[in-house]
Amino acid sequence: MGLKKELIFSSNNEVKVSIQDHFWSSYIDLVRNVVIPYQWQALNDEIEGAEPSHAIKNFQIAAGLEEGEHYGMVFQDSDVAKWMEAVGYLLAKESDYELEALADCVIDVIAAAQQPDGYLNTYYTVKEPDKRWSNLCECHELYCAGHMIEAAVAYFLGTGKRKLLDVVIRLADYIDTVFGPEPHQIQGYDGHQEIELALVKLYRVTGNERYLKLSTYFLEQRGQGDFYLDEYEKRGRSTFWPAINVIHDKKYSQTHVPIREQHSAEGHAVRAVYMATGIADVAIESKDQSLVETCQRLWNNIVNKRMYITGGIGSMAYGESFSLDYDLPNDTVYAETCASIGLIFFAQRMLQIAPKSEYADVLERALYNTVIAGMSKDGKHFFYVNPLEVWPEACGINHNYEHVKPERQGWFGCACCPPNIARLLASLDQYMYTIQDNRLYTHLYIGGDAELIVGGQSVTLHQSSNLPWEGRVHFTVRTTNSVTFTLALRVPDWSQGAELKINGQPVDWKEAIDNGYACIHREWLPNDEVEWVLCMPVLRMKGHPLLRESIGKVAIQRGPLVYCLEEADNGKQLHQLRLQASTEAIVTMNPELLGGIGTLQIPGLRDCNEQWGDALYKPNEEFMQEPIMATFIPYFAWANRGLGEMSVWVRD
């Protein structure tokens, strides 16, 4: 695989990116100005009508600063950690003394909640101090530790402040004494994967190989023996989540076989992709080819057999889980926002292992569709579940749709998704570029400056982009002297051709394709201009013939955006619509609509019910049809105009 140690830090350290983008800057500003303050209020139970969080209070109680009981999920601590992580990313980009002072206060409380031996978890500290590590399977102690480690690393890199980093170093050192192969240690592993990828981050920032080794231990121990069952017996068969049989359902937690024997993405989707991310992280460090192959197998299974066209993963509400190959129901779907975020983490690591455009294609698909669909434009309403087809009238009645909400909700008692969106968007700059083999890979076309050192010389690549509405991307190379390197431009899977001009001169790039990137190697001079115009036709996407739910239908995609039909534009009974074959779509930019979105119009027919009568079934009857113009909006913008039907797939 040609992994090189110096490349590992490429996305974090070697390319310093600042985003100034017509599309994405508003999301990042929203995170900074609305989401983070709103989530702070949520964590402190200051939002009227929202389910209480109690997450900050839990730390205060554990620290002895307040009286009271622990409240909330057993993994409530992670909400604070994810908030802190996002704050770290924001402070890295722009100083904000008030926010930093607030975060420092929280860190003081967290530090005070840490036990003398390094243990840190408010649920067990407050509620069951003698039951630490008695229910790894269900009780998320290592998951919470992982998130706190991620937060500490982000906050350290963002502010240079070590206090939280030192807390998590003590925590990780303590965990390292508890778990391991020695007889006095627990030969176990976490219930919800997260600490694996976090420990690699801690290793990278500290250089302490213990953490890499511990991460590897957790991964390799997974699926060995019957650890969850053993601890279950040991604690007297008590169970925390009786509704889901996580102790016995080994696939749910990816413990059915050791990781190197896992050939498909099974069980809880977030766990599965967090685990895959951790495996990839360890593979990058260890160069263990068998781990790389494990990642590749899991990746292929997800993207070729178990992923919605929106980049959503997880077909069923039960266990928020994967189900089986080619089982992708659009209406009873789960497709949790967090799972798509985890898929983006996994894709990012796969790009670090080997830059192939297919990884970035999936990253982009999940980002532009499921992830930003997961948050409203006001930054205060969120989707957990991201259906591809909604019939609101049925949602409240047919229990198969009980988990499907036709409108974004406020804060949740189990608030995993909102802070996950925040930390991803706040660190979006980390997903745009990588450097490998003297090549600068451009994975996402998002405007801004990328600073990097090439041959000891500082270069800034200034990007501007009209995505996702138009395919025009422009780069300016800002350097004081000429520099030689390869600019590797991703050719997205949705582009049906692209034109490249350098300083106004057409350049043939097709010969220079490598793994889906147009690799332009040259001596770049100051102010060299690169025009990269991606052809962005309206695509009628078909699903694999083994996909039952999309047969006879198409999904409309243009650029990275998947589009959908909404009742607001097309009336009720979206299933009655059919697109006409071989008709052109009208592409319109609507500055006033939903903050400015492109829409598509495609001629079609509606099977009408007006003249049918009452009979539920009729023989040999043709439907009355009326010509219609079907209007599509980007999927991410759905459910912003009141309750209504929505559908991604439409009959062809």
Add this chain to the structure above:
Amino acid sequence: MGLKKELIFSSNNEVKVSIQDHFWSSYIDLVRNVVIPYQWQALNDEIEGAEPSHAIKNFQIAAGLEEGEHYGMVFQDSDVAKWMEAVGYLLAKESDYELEALADCVIDVIAAAQQPDGYLNTYYTVKEPDKRWSNLCECHELYCAGHMIEAAVAYFLGTGKRKLLDVVIRLADYIDTVFGPEPHQIQGYDGHQEIELALVKLYRVTGNERYLKLSTYFLEQRGQGDFYLDEYEKRGRSTFWPAINVIHDKKYSQTHVPIREQHSAEGHAVRAVYMATGIADVAIESKDQSLVETCQRLWNNIVNKRMYITGGIGSMAYGESFSLDYDLPNDTVYAETCASIGLIFFAQRMLQIAPKSEYADVLERALYNTVIAGMSKDGKHFFYVNPLEVWPEACGINHNYEHVKPERQGWFGCACCPPNIARLLASLDQYMYTIQDNRLYTHLYIGGDAELIVGGQSVTLHQSSNLPWEGRVHFTVRTTNSVTFTLALRVPDWSQGAELKINGQPVDWKEAIDNGYACIHREWLPNDEVEWVLCMPVLRMKGHPLLRESIGKVAIQRGPLVYCLEEADNGKQLHQLRLQASTEAIVTMNPELLGGIGTLQIPGLRDCNEQWGDALYKPNEEFMQEPIMATFIPYFAWANRGLGEMSVWVRD
């Protein structure tokens, strides 16, 4: 509505039918020779590998004849009652001293289990004798009483023996003292409707108006006040079925509004149609027009908005319930066998209220499709749930299909469906004819003799029929003298024309149509021959344009039979099949296949996956197509050739 008292008994008393039919006799023989003995074994826990029943033992324990604990469902008694009811129907047709002696022994035990005050219920007698009537909502005492009444009436009519009838008279008299408007009585009603229709049967056989009044009381009390909640509070908020919130979910038990205000079929499907049947029974007796209208409303809602093309009802597993209008998912469907049987009861009563062919059309649809699909040809395996689309690989994995079994099961712990099939088939003769206004209505075309008295003179109408394979029906009028009456021949909704000949001479019947029946009024002479040849083309049925699940698809029907695709004939991936427009179907009779069934072949195309490659989604791609000949078998015969896919609806 022109209801006449003397017509009430028409189907039971005025027409005595014996079935000798090439299609149905084998089912009835199966019930007699296999199902009833098998169910007897099941009730006595003599079937290896089956879930235990304990139902007979419960009665023995309650009678003080055995030691032990009650075991099984709170409504386990009803399994014995339904078995006994079927035995009554069988003994009415053909004496069987062994079976009758066995039944008499059971009746002795049942009688001994009855308490001195008339109370009869093994669960409460054995387990919680001081808690009688404390949980009407959940604990089915009145439901079990209803089934025992039905059994007693059937056994009395079948054998002339009164012992069980006297038991249920004491039981009903006792219940009549417990429930009612007086202050010392319970102003309540049953949780699972059944006793309403049973009390009308008891009224008819005894002439005691108390029972009709009590039935009316239960129906009219339903949905008044908050009875379930009141008794819940009174008993200290204990609940029996915590998984389903039946106490608070008023629609589940049709208690959301009083019955006359119910406009749609809601909640548990079996309860809903048993209730509707009871309302119709009371309406027939009372001539209460508001009850007739209630029945008509519920009927219209079911058959025009909430019924599968197979005559299945109940769209969701949660609560075995109706959901909302036009919500008929084919794969996550419930469509319980018992619910279709209840729909047949309801249809039979609607025919008694007013003979309209639409009632018989639905009766026939449910009977020829869902009901007989519910039992295997060996009489020992049963479907509870009758899906219209099955992907067996997904059934064990995706929890949305957890309730869907791709193969018929043996005995169940909750064994409502098997004995329900048995009692329906054993009494099928009661569904064929009614007499009204000097008209003999033929609702089902099933061979056999119908004896009736016309103008004081005995007439036997001998029917032979080639249904469901061919539309040829033949009647011979056997009488010693000429008799004048109207033979009202149903024109089924599936026939696209019919030819009528009397004694070889064509007769124009189209002028004589009344409510879907060709009403042939004449003076019939001995040995008059009637040929009634129904046109039986292969129909491509479409669903109402508001039905999401059938849009763009057709279901194939010929005669009363709905057909389906099976993997055994068409390979896997049935969703890939499409029928070609305007092609003729080949109709074949296959004497060797599954006991002799007709099959249909229709040319079509398959969207192939061989050349598609791995990608899950592709732009503007056409599928490779190969011509195929799609083979359809009758829906009732599905799942008899090993695990495989099945689909009723196919793309057009």
